[in-house]
Amino acid sequence: MKNVLDVLRERGYVKQVVFEDELYELLGKESVTFYTGYDPTADSLHVGHFVTLMAMAHMQRAGHRPIALIGGGTAMVGDPSGRTDMRSMMTKETILHNVECFKKQMSRFIDFGEGKAMIVNNADWLYDLNYIDFLRDVGACFSVNQMLTAECFKQRLERGLSFLEFNYMLMQGYDFLELNKRYNCVLQAGGDDQWSNMLAGADLIRRKVGKKAYALTFSLLTTSEGKKMGKTAKGAVWLDAEKTSPFDFFQYWRNVEDDRVATCMKLLTFMELDEIAELTAYKDERMNAAKERLAYEVTAIVHGKDTADRVLKEVKASFSLDVDNMPTVEIASPIGIIDVLVKSGQCKSNGEARRLIEGGGVSVNETKITDYAWTLPEEITSKGEFVLHKGKKVHLRIVIK
């Protein structure tokens, strides 16, 4: 069987590796227990987490044992990595709620069957730590001088860093040590922004128990301009269907930039590499087929095949104006066009709707609406439904209740 590190490299997951050759050998000869941590800072996982979950899934398929660590304890401290300001503190209740949400979502991607994988919460060992004991035991192993040179604190050293957050690194390091002791976990994987935190843990294990530990970071999903992917007008792209509808989720991937398609396919689907190469070899409108495939595959993994099938049908109907199968929104007795736009959720306020119409972005049944005082004519109200277009990407069937 292929070494999983090769698989991950080919697909473009791997960014940095500690003791690369040794780790490669280890992964090639035995089942390795590894972990990736997720801080429950929201009530749903998002696209950024998804990349690492996929990497975990690949590793699990290669026979290794993943531990999904949910940072119920570390979330109480807040990770300063990549942040320009302090995170707002979350209450224990919120964190607890988020932990539950994460657990539910993760089981869709990772098989948590007996002995195959585990899900643990670092609150189990962090909440009850004794300050003095912890300082003597773990704090003594860290050099402030060294910590200050870490990349993850650089930005914050210019803008301010609280002692609370400064301790995050120790917490994460301690997690790795704890997992190493409890489950013989020898590898930590995670987003590249976690590099210094991961090294801290590997170092701590070496110093405390004299064993080798490894770290591996994954590339973050970025746009061609290097910005983090997964943000839209409505905020992050969530994996929770309630927060980002499967339709919107699908459309997000359907609309990625051309030169991101191959990357996304490699990182977010299980598609074979040669198939990906084939599909993305074009530089013209044939890319659209690849994008549709990407969107379908990702949606199927996140929301299930049935949902992906349904959404694909809806999307196709929507763009080919096949009224019977288009996404439909029911609204109660709309008066004018502004009312329709707001009630259907396409505009946040009347003013926004008005401006959109003035800008020429709205059509009803193929007729562009130019007057915001426009009201539904008799032939539409008697029929009880019509097609609403917002821009060229939103096509809805509106049914009047």
Add this chain to the structure above:
RNA sequence: GGGAGGGUUCCCGAGCGGCCAAAGGGAACAGACUGUAAAUCUGUCGUCUCCGACUUCGGUGGUUCGAAUCCACCCCCUCCCA
């Protein structure tokens, strides 16, 4: 604890008594061009009963005909000294 500088609309960031719903950039949405792409150009981007009105510039109270702009107190942040 002492001294200095700050908190502005989604983000960055101007403004420093009226001409401010507040420059500029980014993000976003829409229009043109296209391939439901990128780049480019254009428009919009607080709310409303929209040629007018209303609510915003950390909080609370003042001064003033009039405050994001001045004063007082409070909260938060940064830097220097201890």
